[in-house]
Amino acid sequence: MSIADHELSGLLVKVQKLKPLVHNITNVVVTNFTANGLYALGASPVMAYAPEEVADMAKIAGAVVLNIGTLSSEQVEAMIIAGLSANRHGVPVLLDPVGAGATQFRTDSALKILREVKVSLVRGNASEIAHLVGEAREIKGVDVGESGSDAAANIELAIRASQELGTVIVITGKEDIITDGDSYRIISGGDALLTQVTGTGCLLTSVLGAFAAIEDDILQAGTAGLAFYGAAASRAAERTAEVGPGSFQIAFLDELAKLHPHSLKGHAAVKEFVTRKVEEV
Amino acid sequence: MSIADHELSGLLVKVQKLKPLVHNITNVVVTNFTANGLYALGASPVMAYAPEEVADMAKIAGAVVLNIGTLSSEQVEAMIIAGLSANRHGVPVLLDPVGAGATQFRTDSALKILREVKVSLVRGNASEIAHLVGEAREIKGVDVGESGSDAAANIELAIRASQELGTVIVITGKEDIITDGDSYRIISGGDALLTQVTGTGCLLTSVLGAFAAIEDDILQAGTAGLAFYGAAASRAAERTAEVGPGSFQIAFLDELAKLHPHSLKGHAAVKEFVTRKVEEV
Amino acid sequence: MSIADHELSGLLVKVQKLKPLVHNITNVVVTNFTANGLYALGASPVMAYAPEEVADMAKIAGAVVLNIGTLSSEQVEAMIIAGLSANRHGVPVLLDPVGAGATQFRTDSALKILREVKVSLVRGNASEIAHLVGEAREIKGVDVGESGSDAAANIELAIRASQELGTVIVITGKEDIITDGDSYRIISGGDALLTQVTGTGCLLTSVLGAFAAIEDDILQAGTAGLAFYGAAASRAAERTAEVGPGSFQIAFLDELAKLHPHSLKGHAAVKEFVTRKVEEV
Numbered sequence: 001m002s003i004a005d006h007e008l009s010g011l012l013v014k015v016q017k018l019k020p021l022v023h024n025i026t027n028v029v030v031t032n033f034t035a036n037g038l039y040a041l042g043a044s045p046v047m048a049y050a051p052e053e054v055a056d057m058a059k060i061a062g063a064v065v066l067n068i069g070t071l072s073s074e075q076v077e078a079m080i081i082a083g084l085s086a087n088r089h090g091v092p093v094l095l096d097p098v099g100a101g102a103t104q105f106r107t108d109s110a111l112k113i114l115r116e117v118k119v120s121l122v123r124g125n126a127s128e129i130a131h132l133v134g135e136a137r138e139i140k141g142v143d144v145g146e147s148g149s150d151a152a153a154n155i156e157l158a159i160r161a162s163q164e165l166g167t168v169i170v171i172t173g174k175e176d177i178i179t180d181g182d183s184y185r186i187i188s189g190g191d192a193l194l195t196q197v198t199g200t201g202c203l204l205t206s207v208l209g210a211f212a213a214i215e216d217d218i219l220q221a222g223t224a225g226l227a228f229y230g231a232a233a234s235r236a237a238e239r240t241a242e243v244g245p246g247s248f249q250i251a252f253l254d255e256l257a258k259l260h261p262h263s264l265k266g267h268a269a270v271k272e273f274v275t276r277k278v279e280e281v
Numbered sequence: 282m283s284i285a286d287h288e289l290s291g292l293l294v295k296v297q298k299l300k301p302l303v304h305n306i307t308n309v310v311v312t313n314f315t316a317n318g319l320y321a322l323g324a325s326p327v328m329a330y331a332p333e334e335v336a337d338m339a340k341i342a343g344a345v346v347l348n349i350g351t352l353s354s355e356q357v358e359a360m361i362i363a364g365l366s367a368n369r370h371g372v373p374v375l376l377d378p379v380g381a382g383a384t385q386f387r388t389d390s391a392l393k394i395l396r397e398v399k400v401s402l403v404r405g406n407a408s409e410i411a412h413l414v415g416e417a418r419e420i421k422g423v424d425v426g427e428s429g430s431d432a433a434a435n436i437e438l439a440i441r442a443s444q445e446l447g448t449v450i451v452i453t454g455k456e457d458i459i460t461d462g463d464s465y466r467i468i469s470g471g472d473a474l475l476t477q478v479t480g481t482g483c484l485l486t487s488v489l490g491a492f493a494a495i496e497d498d499i500l501q502a503g504t505a506g507l508a509f510y511g512a513a514a515s516r517a518a519e520r521t522a523e524v525g526p527g528s529f530q531i532a533f534l535d536e537l538a539k540l541h542p543h544s545l546k547g548h549a550a551v552k553e554f555v556t557r558k559v560e561e562v
Numbered sequence: 563m564s565i566a567d568h569e570l571s572g573l574l575v576k577v578q579k580l581k582p583l584v585h586n587i588t589n590v591v592v593t594n595f596t597a598n599g600l601y602a603l604g605a606s607p608v609m610a611y612a613p614e615e616v617a618d619m620a621k622i623a624g625a626v627v628l629n630i631g632t633l634s635s636e637q638v639e640a641m642i643i644a645g646l647s648a649n650r651h652g653v654p655v656l657l658d659p660v661g662a663g664a665t666q667f668r669t670d671s672a673l674k675i676l677r678e679v680k681v682s683l684v685r686g687n688a689s690e691i692a693h694l695v696g697e698a699r700e701i702k703g704v705d706v707g708e709s710g711s712d713a714a715a716n717i718e719l720a721i722r723a724s725q726e727l728g729t730v731i732v733i734t735g736k737e738d739i740i741t742d743g744d745s746y747r748i749i750s751g752g753d754a755l756l757t758q759v760t761g762t763g764c765l766l767t768s769v770l771g772a773f774a775a776i777e778d779d780i781l782q783a784g785t786a787g788l789a790f791y792g793a794a795a796s797r798a799a800e801r802t803a804e805v806g807p808g809s810f811q812i813a814f815l816d817e818l819a820k821l822h823p824h825s826l827k828g829h830a831a832v833k834e835f836v837t838r839k840v841e842e843v
Contacts, residue, residue, distance in 0.1 A: 254525025535806025
């Protein structure tokens with residue numbers, strides 16, 4: 001079943017109108033790009049890391065996004081303080097487990113956050129998500145594979161992770177998967193150029209935070225965020241694929257700022273499925 | 282009374298010729314943009330944060346810029362060490378109280394710096410400056426309001442803050458205000474696109490640092506910095522307003538590098554007033 | 563003697579094919595640009611700083627790049643842990659002693675790393691390298707001078723530093739010098755616009771890391787990295803010299819992504835000399 005564009009467009013309009021405050025505790029590689037991407041979308045980014053202030057900031061935010069890309073023990077503690085404050089005040093928390101599996105410290109830190117904080121959505125690539133559920137099988141590379149079997153395996157992984165971790169799971173790759181454990185959706189769009197620019201995954205998680213800030217149905221919020229993000233990337237790639245990743249990065253920010261209710265048309269598509277009944281991939 | 286362009290142009294030429302070293306202790310969101318903006322202007326940026334070296338770096342700098350955008354207790358201590366070293370060696374210190382009022386920790390940290398270090402100039406939006414002088418009235422949003430009454434209120438706020446804190450105050454918004462408590466100036470120019478790119482306020486404070494490094498009259502230095510910064514933004518917006526904030530950010534760096542003595546013409550204007558006698562707004 | 567392009571081109575192809583993982587412990591100003599530059603080149607960047615994980619990350623990397631641009635005592639400790647892990651696992655370590663000489667803390671930290679870790683290549687400007695070997699004579703500015711005598715002095719400095727520190731030395735400036743103490747090479751190319759964009763030196767060191775990851779002969783790897791980096795800069799400058807440093811930065815990332823075996827032609831040249839027998843400068 002396809003989800004009609006107009007069901008998602010209302011959420012974009014809401015983000016642009018309400019300009020939700022997204023509190024990011026993120027890595028040093030992507031801070032500038034994340035802030036500019038959120039501004040371009042129409043949201044209001046804030047970065048605040050000190051344990052003395054993260055609870056206060058999380059409390060007034062529309063969403064809290066935790067990203068372990070250049071984590072430290074102290075930062076993980078601040079993330080937990082921020083996350084618990086968000087939990088107390090009904091603010092959704094999103095987690096980007098960057099590099100989970102690359103080192104034990106990253107895997108352990110991501111799991112510690114998931115144990116102590118109620119997380120509404122986790123976004124990662126297949127390898128990162130697999131490591132969160134202790135999956136031993138080797139994941140080829142860090143992106144969702146192109147073969148049908150890999151796609152099917154990733155859907156299964158996303159559903160299992162969602163059920164085990166009790167959170168909406170997003171696995172990004174050639175196509176993106178989002179699931180709440182009951183149903184799942186496949187979002188196509190985006191462009192391979194996204195993989196040549198650092199922080200496009202991290203910014204996506206923060207963009208999903210902006211949508212989660214204005215829509216309680218996290219599955220629907222995440223679906224809208226994935227679709228519009230992919231549409232902006234697809235439009236930017238049309239203009240810059242021949243030029244290079246530097247120009248793509250700038251065009252992508254421009255396109256995020258130009259998103260409007262009809263931007264999905266021809267640039268992103270969403271299909272919905274009931275869990276365990278894969279109708280089509 | 283209008284200030285003639287040529288009174289300000291000499292300061293731009295001096296910055297471009299002397300390439301003053303601006304020592305920034307700033308936030309992780311804007312470091313790259315701040316460094317590139319200072320290079321584009323013709324100044325020499327340096328970022329140094331370790332308590333072991335900040336006094337040495339501040340001593341050889343032309344100006345020290347302290348920015349609490351992603352502060353920590355340790356960083357505030359380093360800022361005070363750097364500020365005191367600058368004070369001892371006659372190097373001007375500028376403060377950007379990012380987010381003062383958003384959390385108590387930010388307000389307290391900004392005030393602590395102002396108590397312990399002699400600061401020559403503070404730049405913020407109306408809300409941030411209001412919180413530094415304990416103003417209880419709610420500030421609408423974070424930018425200078427558009428109505429005449431808001432503009433008048435912000436001028437009053439700037440003058441009061443300047444007199445209470447004993448420093449030149451800059452409040453940026455739709456129009457920019459600078460005052461030393463005795464007279465004030467209103468600088469028009471700039472472009473609303475500045476609010477869609479992260480770090481444009483932070484970079485501005487560092488640019489004011491570059492001008493303060495080459496001119497002892499901080500009111501005049503600040504005026505020149507504000508005017509030329511606004512002119513570069515206005516010129517960049519002419520080229521990119523239809524394209525988007527990504528392209529604007531890049532064009533803005535290009536325009537900073539192209540500034541020359543006649544760049545203000547048609548792109549920025551400065552009016553001067555005597556304190557408490559608002560001739561015109 | 564000139565080194566033929568085809569001797570270097572094979573290394574570029576190898577980088578693009580093998581996509582080596584380059585583990586950077588670098589400064590907060592240049593992290594985003596470094597990651598995007600490495601992606602554009604075809605390598606795989608990772609930033610990891612926590613003492614709990616740097617040994618694990620260094621072990622699986624193709625090269626480790628240490629950059630003291632915004633160092634702290636804690637970060638220097640992490641660099642040494644990462645460096646020793648790299649040493650144990652045969653992974654080359656590169657050092658960028660940003661600002662050595664500007665403060666004693668930086669000089670001391672760079673020397674501490676050099677004492678405790680086996681470093682394969684150090685890249686800096688003439689002033690930074692001079693301070694590593696305790697050279698008392700004042701270096702004019704931070705770039706290689708333009709006069710013949712400065713060029714000769716810098717060659718001598720590079721050779722002396724290489725012999726004293728037991729590592730390949732790269733001194734960048736108007737022309738770049740690389741030496742293993744036995745022979746040296748002069749690479750021309752690049753563009754003065756590189757000095758108007760922050761992090762171009764830092765990214766270069768990381769690019770040299772990518773080449774060192776796929777070629778054991780560090781002199782040859784470094785030569786190839788310098789030549790292709792200069793060629794990309796030269797090509798980007800052709801397109802953007804009239805526009806400005808903002809546009810140059812983006813075009814440079816685009817050109818790094820377009821590098822191919824014939825990119826050196828007309829845009830970079832390498833000459834080789836035997837130590838102490840300066841044939842021509």
